[in-house]
Amino acid sequence: MSLLRTIAYAVTLPLLLILAWWLLTINSTNFFVPRPGPLASTFVDTWFSERFTTDVVPSLTRFAIGVTLAIVLGIASGLVIGTFSWVRRFCEPLLEFFRAVPPPVLVPVFLVVLGASDTMKVAVIVSGAVWPVLLNTVEGVRSVDSVLSDTCRSYRVHGAARFRHLVLRSASPQIMAGVRQALSIGLILMVISEMFASSSGLGFTIIQFQRSFAVDAMWSGILVLGLIGVLLSFLFHLVERRVLSWYHSQREVQRGR
Amino acid sequence: MAADPATIAMNPTPSNPRDVLLRVDGLKKTYSAQGRDVEAVRDLTFELVRGELTCIVGPSGSGKTTLLRCISGLLEPTSGSVVLDGAPVKGPPRGMAVVFQEYGRSLFAWMTVRQNVELPLKVQKMSKSERTRLVDQSLESVGLAHSADSYPWQLSGGMQQRVAIARALAYQPQLLLMDEPFASVDAQTRADLEDLVLRVRHQFDVTVLLVTHDIDESIYLSDRVVVLSSPPSTVREELEIPLPRRRDQVTTKELPEFAHLRAHVFRLIKRESGAETPDAHDSSSLATAGEL
Structure with a gap:
């Protein structure tokens, strides 16, 4: 239950922002402004391919x-x-x-x-x-x-x-x-x-996309980096909870007194 | 209830009337601070008899903690010597264990009670079975067998100090040093801990040196009391406590001898704090010394 609530808290704001983004760009024809639907499919096409092994x-x-x-x-x-x-x-x-x-x-x-x-x-x-x-x-x-x-x-x-x-x-x-x-x-x-100076990697690929005007693909690369950041912070918290459990609990006890 | 002479003269020392475990000789400690020398301990000479509990009592700021740090080998004296069982103390010797006043800061927060008590033994490469035996025995004797897997910060202050005492006992020292061990706990806990120390020192057959500013405590616990002068410290007086060896918080403190000794030490310290050090700092220490 508390896990569900945590997840609900974590995803509500991103979902709202995506909804707002979708509504604002629904009639957009600007080449440089990405739209959620096409971006999502570009994301899947671009990164769930051999690019994952060659770049990510x-x-x-x-x-x-x-x-x-x-x-x-x-x-x-x-x-x-x-x-x-x-x-x-x-x-x-x-x-x-x-x-x-x-x-x-x-x-x-x-x-x-x-x-x-x-x-x-x-x-x-x-x-x-x-x-x-x-x-x-x-x-x-x-x-x-x-x-x-x-x-x-x-x-x-x-x-x-x-x-x-x-x-x-x-x-x-x-x-x-x-x-x-x-x-x-x-x-x-x-x-x-x-x-x-590179021939592979996320930074290299994103620059390549930008230079070839593959705007949606470029944005999808940025999305990948953001997701990696979220994943890293999640992993960090898991490790920190283990390593510093004594520290956090001690501080909770001291604050409670 | 009169003093039982049989229990007082219990030390089995046929050849040597005083079986000395620790000898402090001409101990002097001067700190240099900002080009000015501050003399904390001037000249201290006294002996601890094996098997006895000795209290060092003195006005606050009388260099008691400095003295204890010198004895334990944590601090190098400016001059003079400390000899434990025939061997000069140059650094912390194997035969001593220290219980610090700040129990909360002397326990490892990242270790359970058991691990805290076990660490010094582990470092000595003692066998696992021997370690477990000693840790269990010492935790049992301080009444914390059920808390072995708790963390120190989950325990009350008095219980944390019990952990520190258990760690000292498991270390099997010849001499147990205690620096104002009960100064930061409430009165009831303090009485319990005092009785705990009296009990375990017999059980583990350990010599104890306890530093305190509390006159009642020093007389209640001790076989011998060393009264320090105001700083820079010297030994003001050394007195034997001819109370029955079996102490009780109520009946022992009701004895006329207890009141007499208490008054005697109180006057000594009052004279120290009053006459020789007229500045404000030391009049506050008079209040502390006389609080009980």
Whole structure:
């Protein structure tokens, strides 16, 4: 029942908007304005075909590899930087610099260095998505509770066990916030890297459609990207619920008191 | 109900009259803050006798927590030494377990009660069966056997502190250190926890050092009380508590000896807070010391 209600809440507004869109464009003859009916059939024709394997799958694969690398790299270096204050002081100015550089401008650089390869695209995704994870991890590590830290010391929980049971877990709310940002940045950079120099992928295909005036197909590509975004956020919530269940429940209890 | 001499002189120490477990010698701790040295602990020397429960009582801000952190090896003293069972304390030693005042912050929110108690044992690579035995035994003794699979934040404050005590007991320390362990719970819970500590220290045969600002609590719990001066701390007086070893919240506190000891310690602390430190901060600590 509550599941049905959740679904009802989630789909009502999109359905209303589609209805409004349909009514407004019912007599439209403008070539550039898509209509729901034709767009839907174009969507099915365009993406439920071999294009799924030639464009969607490669894009998502690069995205998955890039974001995974960014998360692993970000957490690992964030743990080191957050734990040792001298490393932090050493790295901080450089981190600020790299974080401030808008990742899309690195596409030409990587293009020169790595060529128009999958490696280049993955590198672009990593270079943008790593920062939110890294900086949030650093903050998370630094805000480990001092009493818990003392507790670990006095019970001789140190080294790997301390990282695993104390640092990583107490930083996990911040890390997850960083991962969430990394996902959306990664998606943006996936598209951008494919628009520059590519022969496959969603970004490439959407640009192709635009250049060949396949307006409905272009819009359908944008729809695909939006749906991927929704799916990612859904997956993220599933994972977050599992990883941070203690955190959300604890906060609910504290608020209730 | 008079003091039973047989139970008071219970320590079986034929050769050595004082079987010393911990010796604190000339302990001094000075903090440097903004180019200014703040002397928290000036010169402390005292001993803990194996099997005894000792309370350190002093006015608020008298460096009690600093002292406990130095003893537990969490903080390095400026000078002086702490020796546990013959071995100098350089870092947290295996033979000590600490129960902190902030129970809510000393338990892992992402672990169940059982996992919290088990973690220090797991890190020591103790066998699974031995761990389970110790965890079950200690949870049972603090009355939390039924809450083993709850999370700390699902429990009341008093129960959370019980978890922390269970974790300390399962660790099998020689010395149990408690830093104002009952300062953040309500009065009834506090009395229950005091009796719990008295019970488990016999059951687990552990020496206890408890820091408190509560004079009644220190006398009720202790075999020996160390009264600190106002900061920078020194030992103002060390006194034995010749009350029957079997304590009771009502009858023990009714004893004339109890009232006498209480008044004695109260005067010591009042004199400390009043005469030597005339500034406003310390007059507030007088109020705290005298609240009960």
